[in-house]
Amino acid sequence: MSSNYRLISNLNFISKILERLFLSCFQSHILKSPNFNICQSAYRPHCSTETALQLLDCIYSAADDGKPTLLISLDPSAAFDTIDHSVLLKRLKCSFGVAGNVLSWTQSYLTGRTQSVRIGSHSSPPNPCSVGVPQGSVLGPLLFSLYTSPISTIANSHQVSQQQYADDTQLYVAFLPANYSQDISALESCLNSLRIWFCENGMALNQTKSVAILFGTPKRLKSFSGLKSCNVAGTDIQLSDKVKILGAIPRLYPAPAFIIFDRSSKFVHL
Numbered sequence: 001m002s003s004n005y006r007l008i009s010n011l012n013f014i015s016k017i018l019e020r021l022f023l024s025c026f027q028s029h030i031l032k033s034p035n036f037n038i039c040q041s042a043y044r045p046h047c048s049t050e051t052a053l054q055l056l057d058c059i060y061s062a063a064d065d066g067k068p069t070l071l072i073s074l075d076p077s078a079a080f081d082t083i084d085h086s087v088l089l090k091r092l093k094c095s096f097g098v099a100g101n102v103l104s105w106t107q108s109y110l111t112g113r114t115q116s117v118r119i120g121s122h123s124s125p126p127n128p129c130s131v132g133v134p135q136g137s138v139l140g141p142l143l144f145s146l147y148t149s150p151i152s153t154i155a156n157s158h159q160v161s162q163q164q165y166a167d168d169t170q171l172y173v174a175f176l177p178a179n180y181s182q183d184i185s186a187l188e189s190c191l192n193s194l195r196i197w198f199c200e201n202g203m204a205l206n207q208t209k210s211v212a213i214l215f216g217t218p219k220r221l222k223s224f225s226g227l228k229s230c231n232v233a234g235t236d237i238q239l240s241d242k243v244k245i246l247g248a249i250p251r252l253y254p255a256p257a258f259i260i261f262d263r264s265s266k267f268v269h270l
Contacts, residue, residue: 011137019138022105026139030146035095037152042166043141049246052165055172056245059215062174068216068224070184071172072191072232073243075209076198079167080144081132084202085110088147096146109139131202141166147201154197158190165246177223188231195233207235211243 011019030036031044041052059069089107092098098106113134114126133140148167155162155171163170171190175183198205212230214221229236 011134016138019109023138023142026102027142029098030096030142033096035149035153036146037149037164039152039162040145040149040164042164043145049165052163052168052246055163055170058161058174059172063216063220065174066217066220067174067176068180068214068220069172069174070187070212070214070227070230071170071243072187072230072237073211073213073245074169074171074194074232075206075211076167076169077204077206079148079203080135080140082203083133083144083147084131087201088143091147091149095149106143150197151194154193155190158186158193160187160190168246170245180224180227184227184230191231191233205233207232207237210235210237211240212237213240213243 027044041047041049055071059071062069085107088110089103092106093103110133113129115129116126117124133143144166148164151164151169152162161172161174163172171187171194173183173187195205195207210232212232214224214227216224227239229238231237
């Protein structure tokens with residue numbers, strides 16, 4: 001039996017039409033904003049799982065230059081279900097310049113929703129749903145993306161590279177042996193700042209499910225045999241020999257030679 005009881009949003013046909021009409025005007029404004037995370041590859045035109053995998057190209061290029069790459073794959077807990085509506089509306093106004101009727105319409109869209117549990121012919125009384133974006137909605141994914149856009153600002157402030165696909169988030173640094181301790185400290189400091197941001201914004205970072213991995217050529221990795229773990233927001237995470245990113249599993253070495261996509265956006269490596 002599944003342990004995930006995420007809400008299913010029941011939206012009628014007219015509601016979805018209205019959402020799409022709103023999205024056609026609203027999305028272009030959000031994507032043009034300098035505060036939108038350009039490293040978010042989901043839920044926007046001309047971006048997909050393929051663009052998210054430019055991360056692998058960065059890792060391979062760094063290895064060719066003799067630089068190993070330390071990558072942390074983060075696991076936010078129930079990310080879509082913990083979006084605080086008041087924080088979201090404030091971010092729309094302050095970071096993306098949304099005001100007036102547009103902001104009022106978005107507030108109306110988010111509020112007044114209820115949730116209940118149904119088992120067979122029995123249903124629980126409806127309760128107000130004050131957090132999260134509606135599952136299966138047209139606007140929900142974009143609202144989630146702009147809500148989490150500050151993640152890129154935090155990463156950039158620590159000079160840490162970052163890539164996202166929906167809530168799937170990777171932070172990474174490529175370094176030389178001479179200054180690797182400084183770069184790792186910057187990464188760990190970034191992770192601590194992110195933990196604070198998650199807490200302040202009603203989200204939770206699951207440190208125990210985060211994965212750390214060091215990529216590089218066998219010769220170069222021998223120089224870092226003493227590096228066994230990375231501190232992720234107060235928890236020491238042991239380095240793994242593989243990490244799953246969007247269904248592909250890049251390993252320490254050698255890297256997969258090819259990545260093949262199918263039409264369902266799932267892919268395997270050969």
